[in-house]
Amino acid sequence: MLQLDGVTVRFDDRTALDAVRCEVADHEIVCVLGPSGSGKSTLLRAVAGLQEIDAGRVLLSGRDQHGVPPHKREVGLMFQDHQLFPQRDVAGNVAFGLRMRGADRAARAARVAEFLDLVGLPGAQRRPIASLSGGEQQRVALARALAPSPRLLMLDEPLGQLDRSLREHLVVELRGLFRRLGTTVLAVTHDQGEAFALADRVLVMQDGRVAQAGSPLEVWQQPASEFVARFLGFENVVGATVGDEVADTPWGKVPVPGGSPRGEHRLLVRPGGVRLTTVEDGLPCTVTGRTFRGGPASAVSVMLQPENAPALEASCALPAAPRTGARVGVAFDATDVVVLPAGSCPVDPPGADGR
Ligand code: ADP
Ligand code: MG
Numbered sequence: 568m569l570q571l572d573g574v575t576v577r578f579d580d581r582t583a584l585d586a587v588r589c590e591v592a593d594h595e596i597v598c599v600l601g602p603s604g605s606g607k608s609t610l611l612r613a614v615a616g617l618q619e620i621d622a623g624r625v626l627l628s629g630r631d632q633h634g635v636p637p638h639k640r641e642v643g644l645m646f647q648d649h650q651l652f653p654q655r656d657v658a659g660n661v662a663f664g665l666r667m668r669g670a671d672r673a674a675r676a677a678r679v680a681e682f683l684d685l686v687g688l689p690g691a692q693r694r695p696i697a698s699l700s701g702g703e704q705q706r707v708a709l710a711r712a713l714a715p716s717p718r719l720l721m722l723d724e725p726l727g728q729l730d731r732s733l734r735e736h737l738v739v740e741l742r743g744l745f746r747r748l749g750t751t752v753l754a755v756t757h758d759q760g761e762a763f764a765l766a767d768r769v770l771v772m773q774d775g776r777v778a779q780a781g782s783p784l785e786v787w788q789q790p791a792s793e794f795v796a797r798f799l800g801f802e803n804v805v806g807a808t809v810g811d812e813v814a815d816t817p818w819g820k821v822p823v824p825g826g827s828p829r830g831e832h833r834l835l836v837r838p839g840g841v842r843l844t845t846v847e848d849g850l851p852c853t854v855t856g857r858t859f860r861g862g863p864a865s866a867v868s869v870m871l872q873p874e875n876a877p878a879l880e881a882s883c884a885l886p887a888a889p890r891t892g893a894r895v896g897v898a899f900d901a902t903d904v905v906v907l908p909a910g911s912c913p914v915d916p917p918g919a920d921g922r
Contacts, residue, residue, distance in 0.1 A: 568593045568751050569614065569719055573623035576609050576775075583609040585775040586623065591719070596745055596752040598762035601772030602798065607755040610772070611721045614753065615644050627719065638667070643717030645708055647724035651696050657683070657707050658692035664715035682710040685744060702733045709741075713750065720745075722754040726761060738764045759799055763787070771795050793907055796835045802880050803841065807834035809906050817876035819850050822901035833907040838868060838882035840903020843889065849896030852879065854889050871897060 569591040576584040583606045591597045599607045612618035614625055616637035625632045632640060643664070651660050661679045670678065683691055686706040691699075699707065705726065712720060725741075726734040742765050745752050756762050762769050763783040771779045771786065779791035790796035793804055807814040807821065809829050814821045816834060823834070842849075852871035855878070860866040867888040871879040879897060889895050 568595075568628060569753065570626040570629075571610075571614070571623065572626065574610075574613055574620050574625060575622040576606075576613055576618060577621050582775050584613065584620075587775070587777055589770055589777060589780060591751060591753055594749045594751055596742065596750075596754070596765060596767045598766035598769045599753065599755045599772060600759055600762040600769050600798075601757065601778075603757060605772040606775040607757075607772055608723055609775075611644065611723050611753065611755055614640075614719070615642050615721060616640050617644075641717055642719045642721055643712040643715065644721045645712040645723065645725055647727040651704060651708055651711070653696050655696070656692065657688070657694050657696065657699070660696065660707055661710045661714055663711055668715055678714055679710075682714045685713070685748075686710045687740070701729055702737065705729060705737065713748070718751065720750050720752050722752065724756055725754065726756075734758075734761065735764070741765060771798060773798075789905060790835065791908060793833045793835075796905070796907065801835055801837060802878075803836040803838065804833055804907070805877055807832055807906070809834070812901075814904075814906070818873060818879065818897070818899070819876075821899045821904060823904050823906055824901050827906040828908070835905040835907055836879070836899055837903040837905070838880045840900040841871070841879055841881035842898045842900055843869070843881060843883060843887070844896040844898050846894050846896045849898040850876075852895055852897050854891050854893045854895060856891055857888055859885070871895070873897070 865885040
């Protein structure tokens with residue numbers, strides 16, 4: 568459906584997109600994830616035709632979009648700040664794209680009613696925009712973007728301005744809605760939780776390049792680089808000498824999954840793989856803090872400081888979480904250990920990991 572073939576965008580001396588290649592299949596939901604400034608918005612703008620590209624091609628349904636103006640591309644774009652028309656009522660906003668396409672009044676009214684139902688705002692046609700909550704405005708903006716049936720819907724930080732609980736709720740609704748409608752979606756977010764909840768596939772951007780593409784599970788299980796691992800919130804990354812089934816690390820011997828590449832590598836231990844035992848049975852550590860993460864598993868993130876090695880984050884259930892100041896031992900489970908592929912460069916300052 569959408570294909571980016573070596574798309575490059577430069578602003579003066581800055582390369583915002585650097586030979587980006589990616590594809591979005593029909594009915595697929597793809598989330599572009601990355602820190603601020605990594606080129607996410609530029610990517611959407613290039614696809615929409617709002618940003619000229621310096622090299623490469625954007626293809627929609629196999630057709631090169633070079634020279635095709637934005638309104639002829641049949642893509643819907645929704646920005647973070649919704650940009651609803653404050654002087655029009657809800658129906659006037661939702662009907663906007665339909666009017667542009669020359670739909671008659673009765674057809675417009677039927678379509679507006681249909682999409683207000685879909686986004687959970689039945690009968691809201693005559694309400695003024697100013698009377699709506701943030702979440703309701705979000706739904707109206709979504710109905711407006713969806714009503715003309717764009718072949719590709721692009722969302723730029725669509726839930727960015729909403730509070731967390733509303734976002735978590737809406738993201739699940741959105742996924743269901745896109746599934747029912749069969750909408751093809753390219754969405755941008757800097758929030759990995761949001762991306763993982765919404766997407767069939769995620770693209771992690773780093774400095775205008777695609778650092779990794781894969782299903783949320785693949786990216787979570789096997790981050791392609793230290794950058795991706797850290798962006799996903801994993802902090803337990805150190806240098807290691809990987810041998811057969813075990814690696815030498817500043818934390819001592821750490822078991823590694825079978826088939827891991829040997830030699831000098833960066834090594835990630837997901838917090839779930841840091842198992843708490845007695846001081847006698849593992850790497851001795853002091854508990855320096857705990858953070859209740861909540862969720863169905865009542866997970867607690869436990870910060871641990873070994874004597875002469877970098878800090879470690881462990882994840883455990885609330886009843887098992889030790890108190891701050893406690894002395895514990897740490898053992899490692901190979902299932903949550905990832906030897907990061909060579910060429911993934913450290914992003915922390917040299918020496919910060921104690922090596
Ligand atoms: P993101 O959406 O991931 O935060 P952007 O795509 O907005 O990133 O920006 C990528 C890079 O391009 C940034 O360094 C940004 O400053 C730069 N950039 C974006 N738009 C422009 C512009 N119109 N003029 C100059 N630089 C820009
Ligand atoms: Mg942006």
